[in-house]
Amino acid sequence: MSAAEARLDTEGAGVTIVEAELDTLLESVPDLISIHDGAGRYLYASPSIMRLVGRTREEVLGRTWREIGLMPDALLPMTQAGEQAMATGEPVIGEVSLASPEGTRRYEYTLSPVRDREGHIAAAIAVVRDITQRQLDRAERERLVAQLTLERERVAAAAEDAERRAAELNAIITSIDDAVNVYSSEGVLTHANPAAVAEFGFDPTGLTRETLLQRISPRHPDGRPLAVEEFPATRGLRGERVAQQRLLFMDSHGRERTALVSISPLAKNGLVRGAVEIWSDVTELEKALAGLAAERTLLHTMMEQMPAGVIIAEAPSGRITLMNQLARELLEHPFRVAQDIEHVIRYPQRMHRPNGEVLGTDLPPLTRALRDGESVIGEEVHLTRTDGSERVLSINAGPIRRPDTLVEVAVATIHDITERRVAERERDAARQRLLATERERKNFNREVIRAITHDRFCLVEAREIPTIGRLVLTLPLEDEESYRTIRECLIETSTRAGMDEARAQDLVLAAGEAITNAIKHGREPRASVYSDSERVTLRACDKGPGIRAEDIPSSLFRRGFSTRVSLGMGYTIMLELADRLWLSTGPEGTILQIEKRVHPEETSEEPPLVWEKL
Known part of the structure; x- marks a missing residue:
């Protein structure tokens, strides 16, 4: 087999x-x-x-x-x-x-x-x-499927992104205050935002540029009609970029408007596919600028006419933007725009304080207002001019701040007070001469009064009035109750010291005259009682106008004499009732001190007062 x-x-x-x-x-x-x-x-x-x-x-x-x-x-x-x-x-x-x-x-x-x-x-x-090839084929297939899926996702993402960007762009265009028009390559308006509809008074979408030209009748700033070849849309569709072409046009209500028109072509691969046009309405802006220019001219005119020098500088550069004629004359400065503060300070004149301290470039009021925001009121500066003469200037300076509190500009005003200072010095000199005369007259009256009253009436300065004994009571003289309190204190103090009733009554009567004068003729009257073993003293004070030097002799010695200031002043009565009077009077007020000894002096008969013989 x-x-x-x-x-x-x-x-x-x-x-x-x-x-x-x-x-x-x-x-x-x-x-x-x-x-x-x-x-x-x-x-x-x-x-x-x-x-x-x-x-x-x-x-x-x-x-x-x-x-x-x-x-x-x-x-x-x-x-x-x-x-x-x-x-x-x-x-x-x-x-x-x-x-x-x-x-x-x-x-x-x-x-x-x-x-x-x-x-x-x-x-x-x-x-x-x-299965090697099958796996390779499957892997390749899976790779191709993954690549295809990725490409689809990319396309979808790109489409979504494009839609989002288109929506964003449309939202931006819609929200823009300026008019925005989009043209196709054939010159047809394919899109107009709400601002464009409001600007023209109608919706131009779907119109050709020729139709739009007919409806708004644009013109050059000088009034010449604008040809279609000159229209920004025509130029943009030819590939030109137009930036802020100024045009006049008519809206649907027949009102003339002014606009700055810009346009950019939309090109792809070298071909113009359309154009985007922006109209910025500057009608109100130009009106405001014209008004501002008029106000600026008015401001400059007013500043040139002001009786003070004016300098304005901006921060932080320190550049001077305005210096009126008076400031230029005061500073002897040939002002040019754009110079800074340091240039003004370094000019040949010397500026210094009243004490002689030289002002550096960082010390003048305008510099401090600009740099530190400091407000300066009435700062005195002495200016030595080129001819050697000296002027006295009073300078005010202050900052002008922005909403965020930063200093934007600073303004300084300069007043020439040289003549005022000269007049003040002359006035002060005259016042000193007058005061010297008053002092001489007062000293003469003092000596005469002391002599004729046998040293019982002392006309002195406030610092010369002695404080005798201890303080018993002091209080403001506000009402009748205050006077009653003083009177009771005087009686009680006099009695305790051993003064007889008659002398005590004389003191109370004299004190009543003094208190009446302080209340009637002064402000913030006040009374004090002092006492020691030998005497009781009343001091009445006020912040009234005092007695003029020339009226003192008559007020003291002429019975019935009165002026608006001295009405009711019974100095003759007080001198008869008291042992000694001290008087200090002047514009700052009056102090009257009355002394009454507990026991009368043991002397022979007192000589009669001189004025009793007159």
Whole structure:
């Protein structure tokens, strides 16, 4: 029997294989197909296995993988899978990598159990398929699918981003205060924002630039009509960029408006596909600027006419922006715009304080107002001019702040007070001469009065009035109750000191005259009582106008004499009732002190007062 026709008995396993039939069937199959017994020996190997291992069937059958020299480590998973299939009776599927001349190949294997006639597992069939290319194809397919998915996601993201950007751009254009128009390449307005509708008084969307030109009648600033070739939209669609072309136009209500028009072409690959145009309405702005210019002119005119020098400087540079004619004349400074404060201070004149301290560049009032935000009122500065003469200046300076409180500019006003200071010095000199005369007259009156009253009436300065004894009482003379308190204090103090009743009554009467004068003719009248072992004293004070020097003799010695100031002054009565009077009077007020001795002096008969003989 030939080998092709022989039936192979599996040595008791009960499995018979017709090799020739299998070879013929599997000759063209690339899969590796084999049958193994329970010990892992080949019972059958397909032609593809022979070609793979380079051996004959006789060299393979009856041997294991290890015995024919195949890679035991790489095939270990298949060995374990075969043992599992024969043990469980269930097919086992897995993959394994094997080295080959073309590189590592990937194989998929299936191990299925084979049963004999009695149903026992006698062998295992192994089918091994080279899936290297399939895996490469699958990986490539997966890569392509992933790339396609990524591209789709990118396209979707780009479309979403484009939509978002378009929405943002539309929102921005809608919210812009300036009018925005979008033109197609054919010159048709495809979009106009709400500001454009408000600007023109109608919605220009869908109009051509020629139609828009007819409706708004644009003109040059000098009034000449604007041709369609000069229209910003025409220029933009030619590829030009137009920046703030000033135009006059009429809105739908017939009102003339002024606008600054800018346009930029929308180009792609060198071709203009459209243009975006912006109209900035400056009608109100130009009116405001014209009004501001008029106000500035008026301000300059007023400053030039002011009776004071005016200097304005800006912060923080110190650049002077205005100096009127009087300031230039006072400082002898040929002012030019953009000069700074230091240039003015360093000019040949010398500026110094009244005490002679020279002003440095950081000391003048305008510098301090600009640098420190200081407000300066009436600071006196002496200026030595080029001819050697000296002028006295009174300078006011103050900052003008921005809303954030930073100093923006500072303003200084300069008044020439030289003549005023000269007049004040002359007035002060005259006053000193007058005061000297008053003092001489007062001194003369003092000596005369002291002589004719036998030293009982002392006309003195306030500091010369002596304080005699201890203070018993002092209080303001506010009402009748105050006078009653003083009178009771005098009686009680006199009695305690040992003064007889008649003398005490004389003191009370004289004090009443003094208090009456203080209340009637003074402000803030006050009375004090002093006492020692020899005398009781009353002092009445006020802040009235006092007695003029020329009226003092008559007020003291002429009975019935009165003036508006001295009305009711009973000095003659007080002098008759008291032992001694002290009087200090002047513009700052009057102090009258009355002394009454506890006991009369033990002398011979007193000589009569001089004025009693007159």
